[in-house]
Amino acid sequence: MTPAIPRNFRLAVALVLLGSAITAQAPDSTQVKAKDPRQAAYWSLIYPGTGQVYNGKWLKALLLGTLEGIAIYQWNENRKFYRHYSTDFPLPRHRYLEKRNKYAWWMGFLYVYGLLDAVVDAHLSTYAAVMDRSIEEKNVTDNQDSE
Numbered sequence: 001m002t003p004a005i006p007r008n009f010r011l012a013v014a015l016v017l018l019g020s021a022i023t024a025q026a027p028d029s030t031q032v033k034a035k036d037p038r039q040a041a042y043w044s045l046i047y048p049g050t051g052q053v054y055n056g057k058w059l060k061a062l063l064l065g066t067l068e069g070i071a072i073y074q075w076n077e078n079r080k081f082y083r084h085y086s087t088d089f090p091l092p093r094h095r096y097l098e099k100r101n102k103y104a105w106w107m108g109f110l111y112v113y114g115l116l117d118a119v120v121d122a123h124l125s126t127y128a129a130v131m132d133r134s135i136e137e138k139n140v141t142d143n144q145d146s147e
Helices: 007-022 037-046 050-055 058-083 093-123 127-132 135-146
Strands: none
Touching: 037 050, 037 093, 050 058, 050 093, 058 093
């Protein structure tokens, strides 16, 4: 005798098959999903490099995040040396203040650069796909859109 199949299992299989049949259409290869510059700016405000992750620029994100981490670390170390200065330290006290301020500027620069780069990348996310299309294809799709 055949084993009984639970009713819930049959219902789940039917829903999966129905769902896959409904969504089985391939996406239009001429359409490229544009990234939202506001969303990229929002993510970049959280931490430098996260806007690049949103845009899919992983190497840039890693580089920006690493540089920002180094700048924060160096700023903090020089802040501690300046605050708890001892004559045993190799540099005069004002040099730690100068170095701390230099790394604070680097932190700000990297933050703003990451924000602007993410917004520009999001704006230009469709550029390569548009430039790769032939002129005839552009004219056909433009004429269809205007009708």
